[in-house]
Amino acid sequence: MMEMDVGDNELQASEMNKFILRLPCEYHAHLTEISRLNRRSMNSEITLLVERHLSDIMTRGLQSPVESLGLHPAMPQSAGKLIEKLQALSLEKKKALLALLG
Incomplete structure (x- = not known):
């Protein structure tokens, strides 16, 4: 499973994409609690969840994340x-x- 290195937390703003994520209220409350328990920001918690999901897709031998999302790069x-x-x-x-x- 892909884990974040400590150095990943130090990414500069120019190396990150910023976007708004709309979540149901119960997800927000749940993520807030998980983040507090793990002593991480909500952003770090969401990033970790996405990384784990993408890693799981690759580990199970499924399509690449790009293909699984229906994207067809040029x-x-x-x-x-x-x-x-x-x-x-x-x-x-x-x-x-x-x-x-x-």
């Missing part, structure tokens, strides 16, 4: 897989890879 499948692998890296590993690539 790039070759190999490029899409590369992007998925890059996105799964921790911030520390992303920085190391960028430094290596120069």
Whole structure:
């Protein structure tokens, strides 16, 4: 299962997408309680849930997250897989890879 590295919490705003998520009231209350118990922000809790779901999809051998959402990117499948692998890296590993690539 894909877990967040401590360094992932330090992503800069330019590396993150911002959007509004509408949730039923009971989900909001439940997430608030879970976040409090886990000492994480609601954003971190939601991110972790999404990461676990996407990891579960991949582990069970189902379609890639892009395919399972019905998205058809205009790039070759190999490029899409590369992007998925890059996105799964921790911030520390992303920085190391960028430094290596120069």
